[in-house]
Amino acid sequence: MSLKPSPLAPAGFPDLPPVAGARLAVAAAGVRYQGRDDVLLAAFDPGTTAAGVFTRSKTAAAPVLWCRRALAEGAGAARGLLVNAGNANAFTGAAGEAAVTTCVEAVAKVLDCAPQAVHVASTGTIGEPLPAPRIVAAVEGLAGRLGSADYRAAATAIGTTDTFPKGATRTCAIDGVPVRINGIAKGSGMIAPDMATMLAYVVTDAALPAPVLEALLKRGVATSFNAITVDSDTSTSDSLMLFATGAAGNAPVEDPRDRRLKGFRAALDDLLKDLAHQVVRDGEGATKFVEIRVRGATSQGAAKAIGLAIANSPLVKTAIAGADANWGRIVMAVGKSGQRVERDRLKIAIGGHLITDNGAPVAGYDEAPVAAHMQGQEIRIEVDCGLGRGAFTVWTCDLTHGYIDINADYRT
């Protein structure tokens, strides 16, 4: 499938210097796509810790089941990461689990590590047997070329319907020691925020125990990957992992709330949000990036539910695609969220222009500046419920003919 780059794509892939302790290689294994890299192998130095958050789907793919088990059995140790694009190895039964074992053992052998230190992911079509032999055949060559690929090549190799590779980098300090964080992600459809969405990998040279990584990741994902939606559909393969090689040499920090981690937390959160926004900007068929800020709700959960009701409404999303300032559909979506609202306290603004108050349009409402805002690529919707202190922000994109084009015949 050849797709035009999203009109919302960033100007270019950012400059991601290597992270000490992590080496990358990519290969064209022909899992499904021809003539492009489709397998990524990352190798981490001994002592690397890891944490992950995964799809909450009840039909999670075999690689997700493996990673959960490996993280638990291996106490968060990580030496290798193997990702393929083109086949999700989901709903493939016992054969799918055997394929994971085969791939994991191949990587464990070339990296000379325990299988539990090898993490895997597959993304692509659901329900087709994974051609593990093709991947295994590529592993030895990948091991011989570790360090030859950069993060851009890695992000490109794991993409499917993505129209641009997604990456971000941040620097910060832990207790005065400089630390780098790199992240890559893939994803543009089957994006809904009940988990880490699609595949994202973050690598840092910080020295942090696995439980600290896990706490920081869970915290960071709540307002980044778990706050985006493209189409309300939840993947069987969603995986977000954070690897810390320890090469930076900072002093150990055992408590995720330790104030010495303040800068790291902020940098990680910022990077996760950056990657999550890139996924939305590559939403299938997207032509507009939409931020929905909800406040004044009875709780943060209520604010999130209202935000997602707006973000997932096909009628809101098609109105945005048509640059139609049809705020009545926002009222509808707020109403269907099931959360407590009071018509006469509800304030709705688009592009900073207040539209409703006291249960009706504001006196002398002028649609012209709102319509002008709707013509842009960056749409901002604000909802104030006027009831409490619950606030949450979600991000989404519009629903266009492009989404139908991409998905009405994905497999052919």
Added chain:
Amino acid sequence: MSLKPSPLAPAGFPDLPPVAGARLAVAAAGVRYQGRDDVLLAAFDPGTTAAGVFTRSKTAAAPVLWCRRALAEGAGAARGLLVNAGNANAFTGAAGEAAVTTCVEAVAKVLDCAPQAVHVASTGTIGEPLPAPRIVAAVEGLAGRLGSADYRAAATAIGTTDTFPKGATRTCAIDGVPVRINGIAKGSGMIAPDMATMLAYVVTDAALPAPVLEALLKRGVATSFNAITVDSDTSTSDSLMLFATGAAGNAPVEDPRDRRLKGFRAALDDLLKDLAHQVVRDGEGATKFVEIRVRGATSQGAAKAIGLAIANSPLVKTAIAGADANWGRIVMAVGKSGQRVERDRLKIAIGGHLITDNGAPVAGYDEAPVAAHMQGQEIRIEVDCGLGRGAFTVWTCDLTHGYIDINADYRT
């Protein structure tokens, strides 16, 4: 807006004879549309009882608020029904409530009845003031022409983006006395099953107390209007009302579970399902009618949640639009439902062809007959969770370019 008839439209509007005790009239009041009837007045003989189910939206429209109150204060009496198309009188604040009062009082005057016996509904754009004077100006003329309109004209007058008028009729007997039930409906977008969907009115000449009507309606709606979805969006105006004029002269029945009502219950349920299916068949942009049967779930609620997760998935709906037998997306949707499933017990069939079992495609799976079924206009998806006795069937349509065309610029 001029739309081509849905390819899923029935051959024609069925023959709906009058129901004794109910008279109809329509008029072109110019609420929003020009050159077409947009107001319906129904008058019921004294003694008519009524029940209604309404949107669960937290931003319900002013007419919905009125009907709930009128039914409670008037003990289910009904003498008049006034419906306009083109303006939903939703999110119109105190002015919207005043507009309802104005219209209700005008009808109460011409029909010489209590305001609480007058029921109203408005459907169309949200957030614009209802031009009540135009409607009131039409009421006196309507009252002089009662009985001049048939059910087809009534169904046509209340339509908005509908491409065909929706009606159904059934006959049955209560205790040997013949009874007729007529129903009309409108709706094609903003259709989601958390309530009676959009506007539907059912009139019978049976003699039944209002509490019995209410019980029968709530029961019937659960597996008809509350089992359909077009786009997962819930209207602010959904109203389904049942009026019983008593003209048939059957003996009183006070218990909705009375066995003498067996035939009436079956006829009503069948009529409601017929109307609900017509709404789906007129789903905005629909080219395929989809039945999703779920069984073997841990409860009926779980089966419904799984069915709706499939029916509301944009990826499933676009695959159906493209006639793509992409059953992996059904697996995805089952997984995101949040309901308990076990991969290895899940059976999925399309068009009667079993596709998955034991957590993977069946041995020797042949896609050809499934692909042939997907080319048709009537798609049947079956999911057996293999866990319990919970079963539910939902109906939906596909998601096509037509939906985007209709909704990206609805107001212009």
